[in-house]
Amino acid sequence: MHPVTEDDIRASFANCSQGEAKRIPMPRDLADVPWPDLDFLGWRDLGAQDRAYLVTPRGDGLTGVMLRSAASRKGFLRRNLCSLCLTTHPGGGVSLMTGRKAGDAGRQGNSAGLYLCADLACSLYIRGTKSPGAGGRMEETLSVDQQVGRMSGKLEEFLARLGV
Numbered sequence: 001m002h003p004v005t006e007d008d009i010r011a012s013f014a015n016c017s018q019g020e021a022k023r024i025p026m027p028r029d030l031a032d033v034p035w036p037d038l039d040f041l042g043w044r045d046l047g048a049q050d051r052a053y054l055v056t057p058r059g060d061g062l063t064g065v066m067l068r069s070a071a072s073r074k075g076f077l078r079r080n081l082c083s084l085c086l087t088t089h090p091g092g093g094v095s096l097m098t099g100r101k102a103g104d105a106g107r108q109g110n111s112a113g114l115y116l117c118a119d120l121a122c123s124l125y126i127r128g129t130k131s132p133g134a135g136g137r138m139e140e141t142l143s144v145d146q147q148v149g150r151m152s153g154k155l156e157e158f159l160a161r162l163g164v
Helices: 006-012 018-023 103-107 122-127 144-162
Strands: 041-044 051-058 061-069 079-081 088-090 094-100 111-117
Touching (some): 061 144
């Protein structure tokens, strides 16, 4: 992913109003983001832990979606699997994140969800630059590029379900 600006990020949101997009808190470390290692930019709202944001390059631009995470149980005996990167996490390391659908469907309250790494660092887990802790990632026969392709395809499917 190429570096993006705050204005680019705010203009990319497809499942919220322009007013909501203007109020989205930006990641604090935007200047220090490891852009070459990312396939999408994801962050949590530090002021409202149930909110998350995801911005990904698509075509010639960016597409951003606002997400809400369900309350998760933090039992350490339970392990969960991220639907995008297939990383397993203990406790609350994976959250069901739902996004409001774009357009009329979203205004009627329709949404779609996906189980995602709670910290939205899927790209870093695939590349091995971040460790999910005990248990970690399963060993795969796919190359990193193939894993990235699989993740990108699953993300594209999710965005299509949101109608963006």
